[in-house]
Amino acid sequence: MMKCCCLIVFIFCTFDVSNGGVLSRMCHASNGTCGGKGVPCNDTFGSGWLSNGLCCNDRPCCKFLKAPCVPETCPKGFKLLSNQTSSANCYYSSPADPATWNTWNTAEDHCASTDGAYLWRPNTEQEAIAIKNEVNYPSPMRLWTGANDIDNDGIFTFALENGSLSFNDLPFGIVGAPRNESCVMIINVVALWGWTKEPCTNVYPYICEYKLRVCP
Numbered sequence: 001m002m003k004c005c006c007l008i009v010f011i012f013c014t015f016d017v018s019n020g021g022v023l024s025r026m027c028h029a030s031n032g033t034c035g036g037k038g039v040p041c042n043d044t045f046g047s048g049w050l051s052n053g054l055c056c057n058d059r060p061c062c063k064f065l066k067a068p069c070v071p072e073t074c075p076k077g078f079k080l081l082s083n084q085t086s087s088a089n090c091y092y093s094s095p096a097d098p099a100t101w102n103t104w105n106t107a108e109d110h111c112a113s114t115d116g117a118y119l120w121r122p123n124t125e126q127e128a129i130a131i132k133n134e135v136n137y138p139s140p141m142r143l144w145t146g147a148n149d150i151d152n153d154g155i156f157t158f159a160l161e162n163g164s165l166s167f168n169d170l171p172f173g174i175v176g177a178p179r180n181e182s183c184v185m186i187i188n189v190v191a192l193w194g195w196t197k198e199p200c201t202n203v204y205p206y207i208c209e210y211k212l213r214v215c216p
């Protein structure tokens with residue numbers, strides 16, 4: 001890179017031939033790049049570039065500040081609820097045909113195969129109702145949740161999402177059949193929701209959940 005300070009032009013200017021612009025000292029010191037005269041930096045260099053002072057000849061001194069937050073859409077196979085009052089997350093629902101139902105581990109693996117997705121964490125009854133309205137599983141509807149105590153420490157946590165589930169303080173609904181197994185299924189009978197500890201090898205349909213990243 002050929003640079004020279006040119007006293008004749010301006011004391012404050014430094015030639016930077018590679019950018020074709022005349023850097024001011026401040027722009028040079030900040031590792032900036034000269035943009036086009038009268039043109040916003042992002043138009044010249046793309047989004048994330050902002051004006052950060054001036055170059056000589058009234059050109060903006062441009063710097064790449066940060067990658068913009070790009071609003072996300074749901075991953076392939078996932079969709080938003082039609083009623084998003086209770087949750088703005090994306091959901092995948094496994095097929096309704098009992099022949100396709102899966103063990104907890106297979107369900108969890110399938111959810112985790114989408115980066116950032118996890119086996120459902122039911123948070124509110126409204127969310128559960130909104131999901132019920134989207135799916136077509138046989139009644140009573142039984143679904144795997146991500147909650148499990150596969151490590152047998154007595155504490156139920158949601159796989160990948162890592163939140164905990166206490167059977168003494170359920171987010172909604174009641175404790176279902178009093179079993180002492182490691183994987184948590186949620187059952188819906190009319191307006192009633194029950195949580196039960198089931199053998200992980202049982203097969204049920206399941207919901208995968210994905211939280212969209214929100215731009216500030």
Ligand SMILES: *[C@@H]1O[C@H](CO)[C@@H](O)[C@H](O)[C@H]1NC(C)=O
Nearest residue numbers: 026027028029030031032063
């Ligand atoms: C400019 O770049 C140099 C070398 O890459 C770096 O050491 C210096 O901290 C940078 N200065 C600023 C203000 O970013």
Ligand SMILES: *[C@@H]1O[C@H](CO)[C@@H](O)[C@H](O)[C@H]1NC(C)=O
Nearest residue numbers: 040041042043044046047048
């Ligand atoms: C440049 O930034 C302005 C305001 O920040 C924005 O309205 C415009 O869409 C941006 N242009 C590009 C090409 O990103």
Ligand SMILES: *[C@@H]1O[C@H](CO)[C@@H](O)[C@H](O)[C@H]1NC(C)=O
Nearest residue numbers: 083084085086087126127130
């Ligand atoms: C959407 O869900 C909320 C509760 O989460 C409920 O109050 C509202 O009535 C629902 N809207 C429709 C159109 O079903």
Ligand SMILES: *[C@@H]1O[C@H](CO)[C@@H](O)[C@H](O)[C@H]1NC(C)=O
Nearest residue numbers: 116118158159160161162163
């Ligand atoms: C959950 O915990 C695992 C293991 O500690 C970690 O790798 C993962 O990033 C955590 N997930 C979230 C959403 O915090």
Ligand SMILES: *[C@@H]1O[C@H](CO)[C@@H](O)[C@H](O)[C@H]1NC(C)=O
Nearest residue numbers: 151152153154179180181182
């Ligand atoms: C439930 O299972 C755990 C682990 O297998 C065992 O430690 C615990 O005593 C059992 N509790 C009941 C009430 O059977």
